[in-house]
Amino acid sequence: EVDIFDQSASAITTGAQYGGDRYLGLVGKRTWRSSGAVTFAVSLQAAAVVFVMRWPTTLCVCALACHIHLLHTLAEQDPAPAASEAGRQEVHSGDGIKDSQHSGQGDAQPGEQTATSDGPEMSPDEKLAEELFAKGEALINSTFVKKYDEALLLFQEAAKLNHKKSKEYVAFAHLFGDHLPHNVSRAQEILEELAAEGSPKAQMGLAFMYSSGIQFNSSQAKALVYLTFGALGGDPLAQMALAYRHYSGIGVEMKCETALTYYRKVAATVAEAVTPSGGMVVQRVRLQEEAESQGNNSPLLDEDLLQYYHFLADKGDTQAQIVLGQLYYQGGRGVAVNHEYALHYFMTAAESGNGNAYAYLGKMYSEGSPFVQQNNVTAMQYFKKAADKNNPIGQAGLGMMYLHGRGVDKDLSKAFRYFSLAADQGWVDGQLQLGIMYFSGLGVRRDYKMAVKFFNLASQGGHVLAYYNLAQMHATGTGVLRNCHTAVELFKSVAERGRWSEMIMDAHRLYKEGFTDAAVIKYMFLADLGYEVAQSNVAFMLDRGDCTLFDREETYQRALLMYSRAAAQGSTTARLKMGDYHYYGYGTEVDYESAATHYRLASEQQHNAQAMFNLGYMHEQGLGLKQDIHLAKRFYDMAAETSMDAQIPVVMALCKLALFHGVDVFSKELEDYKFSFASIDPHFFLGPDWDLYVVTLLAIILGVLIVLRRQR
Known part of the structure; x- marks a missing residue:
């Protein structure tokens, strides 16, 4: 069946x-x-x-x-x-693209349908x-x-x-x-x-x-x-x-x-x-990078550092007040949204005349919240104060007020001017709104090429609606040649910024609290949705044996599957690990040729130094690749040029390469003698890991030489 x-x-x-x-x-x-x-x-x-x-x-x-x-x-x-x-119809003014002013109406969970009054009376x-x-x-x-x-x-x-x-x-x-x-x-x-x-x-x-x-x-x-x-x-x-x-x-x-x-x-x-504030910033923590950095480069804010910011802010440090205000206004780095705290710190910073504080206060009064009553007049005042200090956030805020006639008469020319000022300083909201005005012909002549230009600029700053609008244009061929793959990649980026992306942080929290099986399941769920970071994190946890749901062999097979999916989405680490799995036979048969293929892809497409080093070693040993000392040296040199971290291992590898190449040449000169260095088999005397012993010996000698040189 x-x-x-x-x-x-x-x-x-x-x-x-x-x-x-x-x-x-x-x-x-x-x-x-x-x-x-x-x-x-x-x-x-x-x-x-x-x-x-x-x-x-x-x-x-x-x-x-x-x-x-x-x-x-x-x-x-x-x-x-x-x-x-609908997607095959030509996009006209106002259709297809999104404006943040008309997004985020209501708090209903995406996919949920609201109750209606139709149907029989409820018990x-x-x-x-x-x-x-x-x-x-x-x-x-x-x-x-x-x-x-x-x-x-x-x-x-x-x-x-x-x-x-x-x-x-x-x-x-x-x-x-x-x-x-x-x-x-x-x-x-x-x-x-x-x-x-x-x-x-x-x-x-x-x-x-x-x-x-x-x-x-x-x-x-x-x-x-x-x-x-x-x-x-x-x-x-x-x-x-x-x-x-x-x-x-x-x-x-x-x-x-x-x-x-x-x-x-x-x-x-x-x-x-999408709300005007953009919603909570979701930190996509990569477990392997977090483990390798030992928390030093963690995207989550350390509790001690957060307390230090509080200490500075309470002492009157304006910059610390702005940092805390932004953290509590938008959330992120492990800090929950708290508009009450955000209002307090922005108000305190505004007392010293800070332009960013004025701008964010304008945003808070423009949007409204349980802690700030919506007030267009007050918002306009704060935006004006910020714009007077040439603050791009304030300029974009003024542009929105003039564009929609909030607290002021509607004036498209002034809106365009303020958006241009903000965009010139690289502020994404200004770039997005300019793109929308060019796309729709609001206050300017419609120009799809200019719309694409400004949507591209805003997307580089990570604006969700810029991704969406670009995707619509690529999907319909408006202002650009129609490209399905580009449209899909852009729509995928938007989809992965939905409210469900908060599950990435939930899974990380479960992992840090020691609930590894629950974390694996949540990451696996997100991996099925296509999140590359979730696929990489599942593979990392399975590779380390952090999950008890599967037996050892199945664990490696699942890790290999997740690495393959992450690698297909451009993960360098995943591509490198696929090479390792085929090299050592984890979750699959030992296959040096496949390992070399993955290392080569990581080297050529992503310029990974470790992959280059591995290719050098495989050429040196003739594993899955033709034995070639010259190619081995070339890959070793490339690894050293690509990464500073690779320089010491490369020096030792080149020393070993030079040593045995010299021995081989010398043995050929003495081949008429009964004793030949070529007859020496290091595998016989030192075992299969002889090269590791030699590298270790060279490292010790190098260390001794460095110490002696410093003593002089």
Whole structure:
């Protein structure tokens, strides 16, 4: 049955995707013609999931075929263009691109649908469950202070009353061991129940469990089916995972256009949720780099350093006050958003006339928060004070006020002037808004090339909406030649900046607290979504043996898989580790030629000194490569030129190379004698690691010479 299922899965998912775009387009526009047809379609979806879990494949195919046919029929009845067709239409003024002023309206979790008043009247238990759920969501969706522990208590109470969305939160909390005990069996039980009822989030959860082999035997075919249904149901994470699979060719044929369709949907969700402040800055901590630097270069702010900043700020240091204000205003580096603290430090710094303080106070009054009442007049005053000090943040803020007529009469020419002043100083908000004005023809003649120029500049500063707008232009060929791969890469960058990216920091916290199995599962979930940093971190933890979920051989195989996916996304470290795994036979057979291939890629594409050194050694020893002393020396020299850290190992390697090359030449001169140096086999006398002994001896001699030279 499993074999038949695997053979049928590709056809099933292809058909589901055929109807899927139409399904998503209809749901997004709320244009269903018949509530009875909708009920029947949803019932068929749930039935199909049950068939996937419990019934033979033939029935599964029949149910899916009926479901897809119905969706296709409904789509044909709707005159509106399908979602997948929208991307092929020419982008006109105001369509396709995003402006931060119109994003971030509301705190609803991406992918969640708000409750409506339609449907039968709720029972007292249902009303109570809905109230508990709403309170819990408010606690975790707050832009300012998130209280997950309190929210999970409310979700658990609502779940006892059979509230489905609360059950989803509880299931994932158990799966990840985050704020609830790590209990994969309980998570599986809840997810299977909800998936059978048609929950897209639960289908995404089961897809991950089948994909990763957590609690189930790994089945990429079943994972693909569940992912497809989750994506059809509108779950952004399922859409994201499906997009990554199609773009990378994981379990499906590599199709850029299909990946573009799914990534575009997720990116639109993320772009709509962007707030003027930009949201919390997510630190993508790489565990290997953190371990190698021993915390010295950690992107997280050390608690002692944070206290030192507080000490300086309290002593009147304006720069420390600004640093703390920015940290608490936007969050990041392990510091939670706290606008009460941010307001305090900006106000204190403003007393000394600091331009940045004026600008950020303008932003806070322009946006409003639980601690700052929104006030356009006050915001305008602070922006004006900052702009008078030639502060680019204040100039961009003034531009926004004039652009939208907030606290002042609308004036596009003044908006353009202030945005230009900010952009000239490299401020990303000014660059973004100039791009939008050129794209839409607001106050200037429409110029797509200038729009691309300023969107590119803003994207270099990491602005999410700049990535999104560039992606739209590349996807539609507006102002640039249409390029699917460029559009996908840009949409992927936007999708990976959604609110779910905060899970990267959650996984790191679990790792630092010693919950390594839970951290591995959360990183694996993010790896399935296509996060390269998560793939690298999973591989690093498996490589070090930090996970107890798998046996030793399977651990190495999984690590190799994660390294291969990370390497495909450009990770130098992952490419180097793939060479090591093939060289030493970890998770695969010893294969010197494959090892050399990976080292060569790391050397040529990413200029990695370690890879160059390894290629030199393999040429020296004739392992997987032709033995060539001259090429060995060339690679050793390249490694030394590329990295200062490689210079000492290279010197020792070259000394060893020169020593044995000299011995070989000398032995040829004495070949007429009975005794020949060429007959000396170092492997026989010193064992297989003879070269390490020689290098160590040379290092000792070098150290002695350095000491003697200093004594003179």
